Amino acid sequence: MAAKTLTIDGTQISAENHTSILQAAKEAGVKIPTLCHLEGVYDVGACRLCLVEVKGSNKLMPACTTRIYEGMEVTTDNERLQKYRRMTLELLFAERNHVCAVCVANGHCELQALAYELGMDHVRYDYCYPKWGVDASHRFMGMDHNRCILCQRCVRVCWHIEGAGTKNVSGRGSKSHIISDLNEPWGNSTTCTSCGKCLLACPTGALFHKGDTAGESLRDRSKLEFIVNAREKQQWTV
Amino acid sequence: MNTLLESPRNKAVARFAQLLASDKRYKILEAHIKKFQHRQDALIEVLHKAQELFGYLEDDVLRYTAAQLKLPASRVYGVATFYHFFTLKPQGEHNCVVCMGTACYVKGADKILAAVEASAHIKAGETTPDNKLSLLTARCIGACGIAPAVVYDGTVTPRQTPETALAQINQWVTP
Amino acid sequence: MTLNDLQETKAKELATRKKIVLRCCLAAGCISSDAKGVKEQLVKAVAEAGLQDEVEVRGVGCMKLCCEGPLVQADPSNALYIKVTPDNAPAIIAALKGGKVALQQADPNSPFFTKQEPIVLANCGLIDPERIESYIAADGYLALHDAIVEMEPKDVLDAMVKSGLRGRGGAGFPTGLKWGTVAKSPGARKYVICNADEGDPGAFMDRSVLESDPHAILEGMVIAGYAVGADQGYIYCRAEYPLAITRLQKAIHQAKRLGLLGAGIFESPINFNIDIRIGAGAFVCGEETALMASVEGKRGTPRPRPPFPAERGLFDCPTLINNVETFANVAPILRRGVEWFAGIGTEKSKGTKVFALAGKIQNTGLIEVPMGTPLRTIVEEMGGGAPDGGKIKAVQTGGPSGGCIPAQHLDTPVDYESLTQLGSIMGSGGMIVMDETTRMVDVARFFMEFCMDESCGKCIPCRAGTVQMHHLLVKLLAREANARDLAQLEELCDMVKNTSLCGLGQTSPNPVLSTLRFFREEYEELLQPDPHAVPQLAAKP
Numbered sequence: 001m002a003a004k005t006l007t008i009d010g011t012q013i014s015a016e017n018h019t020s021i022l023q024a025a026k027e028a029g030v031k032i033p034t035l036c037h038l039e040g041v042y043d044v045g046a047c048r049l050c051l052v053e054v055k056g057s058n059k060l061m062p063a064c065t066t067r068i069y070e071g072m073e074v075t076t077d078n079e080r081l082q083k084y085r086r087m088t089l090e091l092l093f094a095e096r097n098h099v100c101a102v103c104v105a106n107g108h109c110e111l112q113a114l115a116y117e118l119g120m121d122h123v124r125y126d127y128c129y130p131k132w133g134v135d136a137s138h139r140f141m142g143m144d145h146n147r148c149i150l151c152q153r154c155v156r157v158c159w160h161i162e163g164a165g166t167k168n169v170s171g172r173g174s175k176s177h178i179i180s181d182l183n184e185p186w187g188n189s190t191t192c193t194s195c196g197k198c199l200l201a202c203p204t205g206a207l208f209h210k211g212d213t214a215g216e217s218l219r220d221r222s223k224l225e226f227i228v229n230a231r232e233k234q235q236w237t238v
Numbered sequence: 239m240n241t242l243l244e245s246p247r248n249k250a251v252a253r254f255a256q257l258l259a260s261d262k263r264y265k266i267l268e269a270h271i272k273k274f275q276h277r278q279d280a281l282i283e284v285l286h287k288a289q290e291l292f293g294y295l296e297d298d299v300l301r302y303t304a305a306q307l308k309l310p311a312s313r314v315y316g317v318a319t320f321y322h323f324f325t326l327k328p329q330g331e332h333n334c335v336v337c338m339g340t341a342c343y344v345k346g347a348d349k350i351l352a353a354v355e356a357s358a359h360i361k362a363g364e365t366t367p368d369n370k371l372s373l374l375t376a377r378c379i380g381a382c383g384i385a386p387a388v389v390y391d392g393t394v395t396p397r398q399t400p401e402t403a404l405a406q407i408n409q410w411v412t413p
Numbered sequence: 414m415t416l417n418d419l420q421e422t423k424a425k426e427l428a429t430r431k432k433i434v435l436r437c438c439l440a441a442g443c444i445s446s447d448a449k450g451v452k453e454q455l456v457k458a459v460a461e462a463g464l465q466d467e468v469e470v471r472g473v474g475c476m477k478l479c480c481e482g483p484l485v486q487a488d489p490s491n492a493l494y495i496k497v498t499p500d501n502a503p504a505i506i507a508a509l510k511g512g513k514v515a516l517q518q519a520d521p522n523s524p525f526f527t528k529q530e531p532i533v534l535a536n537c538g539l540i541d542p543e544r545i546e547s548y549i550a551a552d553g554y555l556a557l558h559d560a561i562v563e564m565e566p567k568d569v570l571d572a573m574v575k576s577g578l579r580g581r582g583g584a585g586f587p588t589g590l591k592w593g594t595v596a597k598s599p600g601a602r603k604y605v606i607c608n609a610d611e612g613d614p615g616a617f618m619d620r621s622v623l624e625s626d627p628h629a630i631l632e633g634m635v636i637a638g639y640a641v642g643a644d645q646g647y648i649y650c651r652a653e654y655p656l657a658i659t660r661l662q663k664a665i666h667q668a669k670r671l672g673l674l675g676a677g678i679f680e681s682p683i684n685f686n687i688d689i690r691i692g693a694g695a696f697v698c699g700e701e702t703a704l705m706a707s708v709e710g711k712r713g714t715p716r717p718r719p720p721f722p723a724e725r726g727l728f729d730c731p732t733l734i735n736n737v738e739t740f741a742n743v744a745p746i747l748r749r750g751v752e753w754f755a756g757i758g759t760e761k762s763k764g765t766k767v768f769a770l771a772g773k774i775q776n777t778g779l780i781e782v783p784m785g786t787p788l789r790t791i792v793e794e795m796g797g798g799a800p801d802g803g804k805i806k807a808v809q810t811g812g813p814s815g816g817c818i819p820a821q822h823l824d825t826p827v828d829y830e831s832l833t834q835l836g837s838i839m840g841s842g843g844m845i846v847m848d849e850t851t852r853m854v855d856v857a858r859f860f861m862e863f864c865m866d867e868s869c870g871k872c873i874p875c876r877a878g879t880v881q882m883h884h885l886l887v888k889l890l891a892r893e894a895n896a897r898d899l900a901q902l903e904e905l906c907d908m909v910k911n912t913s914l915c916g917l918g919q920t921s922p923n924p925v926l927s928t929l930r931f932f933r934e935e936y937e938e939l940l941q942p943d944p945h946a947v948p949q950l951a952a953k954p
Binding site for chain 2: 441615691710777
Binding site: 046051059060062065067126149171174176 | 716904
């Protein structure tokens, strides 16, 4: 595999051909914020937090789906990008009912962590306060649509790691939401294997283990990568 | 043995056999799916046919389609709810589609819609309680040259006003 | 089918032509005003007058002046009857014999018609779209023969490059370059897709072309397939156009029967099939990656590019996507020559553009003008200006992705670059005229609501950003917004434009940005208390 040399934030690095900017940056120790990216499943470029500037392109490029090339010059952090990222988070917080204080994921939430990290300390937009419910019909798992950011990580693990195809996005636009089977109560699902991978994948408190109280939900996401490596590469690396 | 018989798969198979035996429309849908050789990429075409046959996409139809194309139910539901053209609720006997395209809008389509909504006591997207009328809006039916246009039971009608629309609607529902 | 057969078909068709032809517009607009009844009665009246051997009553496609439909035109007298009712039939027949009759007529020598330069619409309103012989008689499928029998795929690609044709779907990407990329992309299977998902509200050019000249699209697609090495094509047509779908199906059937589509076209080893895929009501499916997802039977959500469809598209194969009007240009370019085509239009925008004129304008309908024609010529001379002595305030082009061009810029030539400079886009060709009674903030809100409803929901800026922008516009219109809200709206416009995943999201702020640019005072006025509001206390008697 040929390696490519590129510059990320002024530092010259090299990475394998066909690597994404996100991967190359990670290897070089540069952290780019993401929400929809998840190790182990393919990228969709939906959250737009990982947008970076690439010299020669007048458009911002998603680091997760953009491949590197020789001589590429990438800027992952500047005032403009930070502003856009903060606004993206603000939009998410205003979109549904994210109340950290009473959330099972409080303290273990990627959305919350990013808000701290990027200095998004208040939301300037009017909150939408949509009326979304909680599906608590499953034996030991629950789905709180109020906390969902529609990153589709649960859908992707359900389809591409577990292979069950239980979860999907239904509707469109701001009315989109995650469903099980034919928009049925999760507990009635005939396809769900109750494997719990969607719980591991969820970045917020939307998918939770029943009985967890506020702040308890800790997820070991490396399990997902572990399974994919085991299956695809026959390598069991815990 | 008993547990096998009660598996969701067997239950579904039995249900579909019953539907096929009791409802001719399923037979027609089955033939249509065969025409597409059960290809998964024909999902939207199959849903079009199903809606044409049944008037709307009820759960059994969606399940049957999923089974025939060997797709997860969530995928079929996701597609059926993505596109405006598909409806999962039964529709009224008659329908009235007010075009809300730009040309119709600048020529007063909003006033037509408001008049019909007020007269039939339903909002766009709803059906009257007596099931007589479904009121819908369209994004643009491409009839901009004769704006504002309204489609009554599939017939495009040019240059409408709140008065002409009400005259038509009131033949179907008593205001 | 051979060249000989083609010429024979043409000769036979021309030989059976009668002295007088009465052309009845049977496009969707006129049909909604009972054009079918008009045609029936004309046929009957011809029979009653015993003129069957002299007069042909021909159903044709769009005759362009949609606002005056149903339209009937007599050949060779050229009399154009407007607002025809079935009862008028005997009078029209009487007029053929020179009788003076009181029928409403339009002047076929008015600028609306004379300023047009039809290439794409050349057959529109002349041929019978439901008969392939009618298309062949107008030299149809001749270009396909020349391409397949006389030219190498490389020559066809060269011709497309040299013609300077640019995509008519909106962005104006050079067509030849796109075809070349697909041709070069390695892949055992390749696809050609015709984007007939004309979603822009206020646009009906593609519908008219599909209804009036479906074979032109098929011919363009087969030529494209030959040039890029594809053997399967799809036409993705929106469900709102049932008549277009019926006529396309008929056309495909006829072309297959004559060996102009399917296996062994013109008795060569070239195969090309075309299937129709019907959309289901999602504006975002006009975006090419979303469209391909929809053809695959999936939710029509876009995905990031690259990879571009030309490299990895439908079913992961190299795919050529062009819109209806682009394909309609292909056969005329090959038939009449690259130089002829490149001689029309401006330096960077070659050929013509079809526009759908609608809104507050005298003559609504379909026009085709050379690129570079000033907007003023289109809306004032051809369109006849605003009705009832009104004043034109702005012209909206490009639908929800475009902008409003104010009256002071009416002298702008219509080409890709000039419109972009004004913060609008060429778009697919919808042109909505607005007069003094139109409130621009309301127009911006209308388009924002459209984008909000049509957002697929995949990426956050478009899904949540359009909701917030719409909310701010509603607040403004209710006079409940302050200067900070307006600043926030502008900031959101910039953010959504630069961070959204697909074209729909990236262009959704355009109607706001362009109205802010040219009609800012209307926004600012809304920050003030309503001057017409009756003060609460004074309201009591």
